[in-house]
Amino acid sequence: MGGYMYCIYFLLIVGVKVSAEIGRPRGVSISMASKYEPNDQKIFRCLDGSGTIPYEHLNDDYCDCADGSDEPGTSACTNGKFHCTNAGYTPKNIQSSRVNDGVCDCCDGSDEYEGKIECVNNCKELGKKMREEQDEKRRLQEEGFKKREGFIAEANNMMEGKKLKIQELEKEKTELQDKLKELEAKKAEAEGPEKEAKDKHEQAWKEQKEVRDKERSAIKAREAFDELDLNKDGFVDVLEIIPHMEFDIDSNGVVSEEEAKEHLEDNEKVDFDEFSSRIWGNIQSIYKKLVPDDQKEVPPPPVEPQGETGVPVPNEEPQEDAVDEDKMPEYDEETKALIAAADEARKNHEEADKRSRDIDGEITTLTSYLNTDYGKDKEYAILRDNCYEYTDREYTYKLCPFATASQRPKAGGHETNLGRWGRWENDYKVQVYDHGQNCWNGPDRSVKVHLTCGPEHQLTNAYEPSRCEYAFDFITPCACNQPPQPQDKDPHDEL
Structure with missing residues (x-):
């Protein structure tokens, strides 16, 4: 047997x-x-x-x-x-x-x-359904994997393009440095004559203004002296100072002889020459002309004109613009031409300098892009500079891969920063966004994004496993590996 x-x-x-x-x-x-x-x-x-x-x-x-x-x-x-x-x-x-x-x-x-x-x-029926589901899953995985392969090729082309762009920018910057030196020299060359002409013009105006100011001050000194010299004896004495309350040093409501004498530089009286040379310069800022009591009137309160609706009507009386005699006159045509030439030189230099700074910014951005880890084969690079949203009953969550994650109320309100791009975890299956907005009496907010295979990029869920620590579910073809090939015989069939 x-x-x-x-x-x-x-x-x-x-x-x-x-x-x-x-x-x-x-x-x-x-x-x-x-x-x-x-x-x-x-x-x-x-x-x-x-x-x-x-x-x-x-x-x-x-x-x-x-x-x-x-x-x-x-x-x-x-x-x-x-x-x-x-x-x-x-x-x-x-x-x-x-x-x-x-x-x-x-x-x-x-x-x-x-x-x-x-x-x-009913094992055969269940097995058939399971195999159909597996076939569909395999089909979607195959579709996602093909897209992933395309993303990898696109990422490599994009990386090469950015590397070439950096080389072009660095070449342009090198050439621009020589141009900047040339423009800097031209600017300095144009600004020299400009400054000399402007200084000359301004100095001449300053001297004219000083002469005019002295003349005005002398006239005002004469007027003040004549007003103070009440007895017209050619002197201003202590008794003539006392009626002017602006000279009340201790603010007790009375100008004492000592206070009056102090304003006359300890003199009992002064003539015009001494008044204009020694006294006027010290008192002109406080001096006030005496107004006789019979001329002092209390003005009535202003009444605003009313329109038909009772609303005040603005004063429409035209007012003549006062001529500012102290305003510096325009530059002459020769000086204006020098200023225009210097302005042009400055403009050319500023534009070249701005372009140089813009190039530095572009190189920094491109270098940051190239230095970012986009997965084992750069398959996740396609997600950069894009954003995806998911809305539940209360909030709309937004994920901008390799940048930020955020949350905002559906009803409207301030957007909360949940985190900035940080690092990969779990063999490129999880992205971490941290250092988000601080929770009250808690930690900084953070997000872990769990990546799974799917035919399209889609943020499918958002939740908060623990306080201020969020989790997103994100499906993407980038996470699709090559599916196993279907077997002719079901390995689960046991005979």
Whole structure:
């Protein structure tokens, strides 16, 4: 008799309950079958090594092994495992306590072999649905992977283009440095004559103004002296100062002789020459002409003109513009020409200097772009400079890859910074955005973006696992790897 038939014969002789799969005790998977093969001693060793039992005690509805391994096909051991073959679908292990409990746990019904309930074997239907779902998932993954390959090629081209752009900018900047030196020299050359002409003009005006100011001051000094010289004796004395309350030093409402004399530089009286040379310069800012009491009138309160609606009407009386005699006259035509030439030189230099600074900014931006980690194959570079949004019941969340993450209320309000681009985690499967806006009495906000494969770029979920620490779910073709090729035979089919 062949070994195969002998095995069956032996199992039948010792009374071991076998499953529909010939040669294995019920509830044992193919991968574990070798551990249940009979030996010369006709004993079974518990899988945890804790003891041995006779083979006839396998699946005898009594738990002999501590790990429950002797009862794979019954519910005797609470810690035992029953293997559902589920041919055509996915095999699985269930708790032995669920064997013959009147509930169909295995799609092939093998866990209810005592017939307490009739189980319909729907493994093939489930397997077909599973394979259809797997095929669709594989199709989407293949679609995403093809896009990812395109993104990688696009990223490489883009990187090369930016490198070339940096080289062009650096060349332009080198050439611009020589031009800047030339324009700086021209600017200095034009500004010299300009400054000389402007200084000459301004100095001449300053001298004219000083002469005019002296003349005005002399006239005012004469007027003030004549007004102060009440007795017209050709002198201004202490008694003539006392009526002027602006000379009340201690603000007690009276100008004392000492105060009057102090304003006359300790003189009892002064003539015009001494007044104009020594006194007037010190008092002209406070001096006020006396107004006779009979000429002092209290002006009535101003009444604003009313329109038909009772609203005040603005004063429409035209006022002549006062001529500012102290305003410096225009430059002569020759000086204006020098100023125009200097302005042109300054403009040319400023434009070249601005271009130089703009080049520095462009180089910095391009270098930052090139130095950013976009994944193992630069596949995520396509996401930069784009933003994606997800809205739930309360907020709209926004992700701008390699830049920022934010949140704003749907009802309107201030946008909250949840974090700025930080780093990768978990082998390019998670992006971290940190150092966001500080939480009140808490940490700075941060976001972890979990990336999964999908046919389109899409922010699909946003939540807050812990206070001020957010999580986004983002699907993208960038995360798609090449799918495994479908197999002709379902590996889950066990015979």
